Amino acid sequence: MRAAVLLLALASVFTATPLAAAPARVASINLCTDALLFELADPAQIASVTHLSREPALSVHAARAQTVAINRGRAEELIALNPDLVLAGAGSNAPTITLLRRFGYEVAPIATAATLPEVIAIVHEVGALLGQQSRAATLAAALAALAAPLPPTAPGALIVQPGGYVPGPDTLGPTLLELAGLRDLAPTFGLARGGFASVEALVLRQPAVIVRGTRSMGRALADDFLAHPALAAAHRARGGLRTVAVNDAAWACGSSALRDAVLALRAAVQAP
Amino acid sequence: MNRAPGTVAGVQAGLLLVALVASLTVGAADIPLRALLAALGSGGDADVLLILREIRLPRALLAIAIGAGLGLSGAALQALLRNPLAEPGVVGISATGALGAVLAFYSGFSARFALALPLGGLFGALAGTLLILRLTRGSGASLALILAGVILTTFASAGTSLVLSLAPNPYAAYEIIFWLMGSLADRSLDHVLLAVPFIGAGVWLLLHAARDLEALALGEDTARSLGVSVARLRVQVVVGTALAVGPGVAVAGFIGFVGLLVPHALRPFVGSRPQRLLPQCALGGAVLTLLADLGCRLMPTTGELKLGIVTALLGAPYFLYLLTRERALHA
Numbered sequence: 169m170r171a172a173v174l175l176l177a178l179a180s181v182f183t184a185t186p187l188a189a190a191p192a193r194v195a196s197i198n199l200c201t202d203a204l205l206f207e208l209a210d211p212a213q214i215a216s217v218t219h220l221s222r223e224p225a226l227s228v229h230a231a232r233a234q235t236v237a238i239n240r241g242r243a244e245e246l247i248a249l250n251p252d253l254v255l256a257g258a259g260s261n262a263p264t265i266t267l268l269r270r271f272g273y274e275v276a277p278i279a280t281a282a283t284l285p286e287v288i289a290i291v292h293e294v295g296a297l298l299g300q301q302s303r304a305a306t307l308a309a310a311l312a313a314l315a316a317p318l319p320p321t322a323p324g325a326l327i328v329q330p331g332g333y334v335p336g337p338d339t340l341g342p343t344l345l346e347l348a349g350l351r352d353l354a355p356t357f358g359l360a361r362g363g364f365a366s367v368e369a370l371v372l373r374q375p376a377v378i379v380r381g382t383r384s385m386g387r388a389l390a391d392d393f394l395a396h397p398a399l400a401a402a403h404r405a406r407g408g409l410r411t412v413a414v415n416d417a418a419w420a421c422g423s424s425a426l427r428d429a430v431l432a433l434r435a436a437v438q439a440p
Numbered sequence: 441m442n443r444a445p446g447t448v449a450g451v452q453a454g455l456l457l458v459a460l461v462a463s464l465t466v467g468a469a470d471i472p473l474r475a476l477l478a479a480l481g482s483g484g485d486a487d488v489l490l491i492l493r494e495i496r497l498p499r500a501l502l503a504i505a506i507g508a509g510l511g512l513s514g515a516a517l518q519a520l521l522r523n524p525l526a527e528p529g530v531v532g533i534s535a536t537g538a539l540g541a542v543l544a545f546y547s548g549f550s551a552r553f554a555l556a557l558p559l560g561g562l563f564g565a566l567a568g569t570l571l572i573l574r575l576t577r578g579s580g581a582s583l584a585l586i587l588a589g590v591i592l593t594t595f596a597s598a599g600t601s602l603v604l605s606l607a608p609n610p611y612a613a614y615e616i617i618f619w620l621m622g623s624l625a626d627r628s629l630d631h632v633l634l635a636v637p638f639i640g641a642g643v644w645l646l647l648h649a650a651r652d653l654e655a656l657a658l659g660e661d662t663a664r665s666l667g668v669s670v671a672r673l674r675v676q677v678v679v680g681t682a683l684a685v686g687p688g689v690a691v692a693g694f695i696g697f698v699g700l701l702v703p704h705a706l707r708p709f710v711g712s713r714p715q716r717l718l719p720q721c722a723l724g725g726a727v728l729t730l731l732a733d734l735g736c737r738l739m740p741t742t743g744e745l746k747l748g749i750v751t752a753l754l755g756a757p758y759f760l761y762l763l764t765r766e767r768a769l770h771a
Contacts, residue, residue: 330611332626364743366468367626368491386608387548389615397628398494405486 190299191252191274197241197264198257199226200421201278204294205255206232207424208303215251225383226417228425243267253297282338284347287422288312307424314347314430323376323437325350326357328365329416330381331390336362340426344419348433350377367396374408377437381416412436445716448709452723456504459730463500464492466737468625468744498629501636503733504726506692509639509684511725512718514699516646519653519714520677524704525582525762528685529696529755532592533568537682538619539596539603540564541690546607558634561690566682568592573678582766597694622693622748624733631691642683643722649676653714695748697755698725698732704762 193215196202202217206229214236220226221233239245243264246254251273256265258277268275276297281287288308295304326334327341334354335341339362345352353375357365370378384391394411403409414436418429465476471488479488510528517526528534544550544560575588600619604612652673655663660670689695702724703717710716732750739745 331614368467368469368495371487371491371495372469372471374487384609386612387546387551388607388609388611389545389618390611391609393626396494396626397630398490401490401494402487405490 191297193249193251194253194255194298195239195246195249195251196255197239197246197261198255198278200257200280200423201255201294202227202233203229203421203423203425204278204291205298207307208291208295208300209298210300213298216246216249223385224417225385226420228415228417228428243271246273247271255294255297280338281422282340283343284311284315287340287343287426290422310424310427311422314427316347316349318346318349318351322349322351324353324356325377325379325437326353326365326370326375327379328370328394330384330388330393332365332367332393334359334362334365336360338362340419340422344414344426344429344433345379347430348437350379350433350437367393367398370409371398371402374402374406376408376410378409378411379433380411380413382413383415445710445720448706448720449723452720452727455727456723456730459727459734460500460504463503463730463734463737464496466734467491467496468737494628495626498632499624499627499733500730501632502624502627502688502692503730505632505636505639506688506695507698507725507727507729508722509642509688509725510695510698510729511702512643512646512699512722513681513684514725515703515714515718515721516649516653516677517681517699518703519657519718520674521576521585522657523582523585524766525586525700525759527697527699528565528681529593529694529698530700530759531568531572531585531589532596533565533572533681533685534689534694534696535593535596535600536568536571537561537565537686537689538694539599540567540686542600542603542619544690546603546609546612554630554634558638558687558690561686561688562638562682563686564596565686565689566678568596569678569681573674582763617746619693620748621746622689622695622751623736623744623746624692625736625744627691635687635691638683638687642680642685645676645680646684647718647722649673649680650714650718653677653718657712657714693746693748695729695751697751697759698728700762701751701755701758702728704758 192213194205194209194213195216196205197218199218199220202221205214205217216237216239217233219238219240222230222238224230227233241261241264246268254268254273254275256275256277258279265275265277278290278294281290288311291304291308291311295301325345327345328334334357342352342354354360356373357369359365378394380394399409412433414429414433418425465473469491475485475488476492478484479492514527517528517531518524540563541557541561544556550557571592572588576585597620601616604616652668655666655668656670656673663670702721706717706720706724710720733747735750736745736747
């Protein structure tokens with residue numbers, strides 16, 4: 169009898185060992201870890217995501233985020249939530265991570281991916297943390313299948329965000345273009361590290377394709393950048409500067425939406 | 441040392457021409473002069489011609505029109521208020537114009553009705569001009585005018601920042617600097633068409649007020665005895681200033697001090713009589729603004745310097761100088 173009680177007690181100790189079990193309730197305090205949580209976790213595992221994920225302009229999971237508890241990334245909210253694991257952005261949530269760890273919470277800082285191999289590595293990493301290795305392997309394989317050598321005849325393209333901003337190599341922008349079979353012209357604009365393009369430079373160097381975002385919230389002068397009449401006139405005259413819209417939110421993070429963005433861009437470029 | 445007005449106008453027109461040619465040759469893209477000249481002839485590069493016609497020319501035209509409006513309204517306000525420190529920027533008219541334009545733009549109204557943008561600037565400037573006249577009524581004292589201007593500018597700029605911070609678009613907050621500091625970067629012929637007709641009407645009204653303003657310089661009673669309706673003149677200058685300043689602010693933001701620098705720079709050459717001074721100030725404002733805009737493009741900054749920064753760097757020290765000189769005169 170006593171031996172049986174001891175055995176039961178021992179068994180409960182073993183099942184409580186954190187390494188052995190998948191975390192039951194996971195919170196995310198970064199838009200990109202939100203996306204991976206939605207794509208890899210069991211629905212019951214998702215304790216909370218950021219409020220940003222409910223914004224359709226920022227997240228492809230906005231509809232699902234409506235049904236999930238949200239946070240604003242503040243330590244207080246998370247302590248009240250008491251999750252088994254917190255997924256955080258390695259670069260953006262440093263003070264919160266320090267604070268949560270001081271309170272004894274398990275926090276996983278996840279790096280921001282800027283290349284396809286990085287995206288795949290992060291998918292495996294988060295999958296392992298969530299105890300969802302097989303789902304992660306499936307997603308990683310689907311993403312790896314996007315890789316294709318860039319043909320020498322690849323048309324030149326430039327991603328132009330509001331205000332003329334061209335994203336740099338610290339984002340997935342250049343990766344998106346390469347995977348879609350387009351040559352990133354940012355370096356020829358002197359924007360190899362990202363920065364603002366001018367209308368004059370666009371008219372003069374005329375990339376075959378301009379990739380812009382699909383949606384915007386309200387009005388801003390920055391949104392009118394690509395509406396400059398000189399660009400339309402140059403397009404009419406020489407056929408360059410073809411504008412293709414791809415949802416910014418789909419390639420902002422290394423998740424399954426990146427695949428959708430690449431396929432959408434490939435289809436749009438090949439369409440007549 | 442009053443020179444013949446024709447000579448001064450000739451010199452200014454020459455300067456304007458040089459500045460115009462320079463601003464067509466300098467831009468974000470480095471295009472050699474030879475390519476620019478070739479583009480004007482037949483067989484030149486079509487893209488270079490496009491850049492000249494659609495980007496650099498509209499920008500220069502806007503600088504000329506906006507500068508003319510600012511220079512002229514500065515001179516007219518100085519004559520009407522009989523105060524040498526009056527200027528659309530200093531007295532708060534540019535700031536209220538910016539607030540009006542910001543409301544028209546970020547509410548989405550101007551997306552449905554393009555003229556809402558210059559009209560927003562116009563009504564904002566009109567409200568500012570009426571307020572400043574009301575706040576300084578009966579007192580030509582510099583201190584009252586400047587304090588009223590500071591308060592109006594502070595309030596309108598805070599309102600502009602608030603509207604932009606409340607706008608749902610995350611980029612809007614970054615556009616505070618455009619509205620408060622002004623810029624002509626990447627403006628187009630669309631902006632020329634939106635602003636220049638209004639500015640032209642304002643310039644016309646103000647130039648036609650010159651004769652009555654000259655009579656007003658002799659005092660209100662004398663002006664009345666000469667058959668000038670002071671009330672009508674006031675309305676004419678108010679509406680003219682709002683037209684000459686507001687729509688310009690709506691497409692290029694707040695550009696300060698042009699209306700202060702230009703009349704003071706020209707008085708030694710053409711004298712203080714409004715009939716002589718006002719037309720010269722329209723020309724001088726155009727020259728100064730075009731040169732300042734050229735300066736923005738030539739500064740070795742990352743990204744382009746805002747136009748209002750250049751005019752403030754020139755104008756603010758000059759304003760201080762005028763203020764200390766006036767105090768010395770009254771001491």
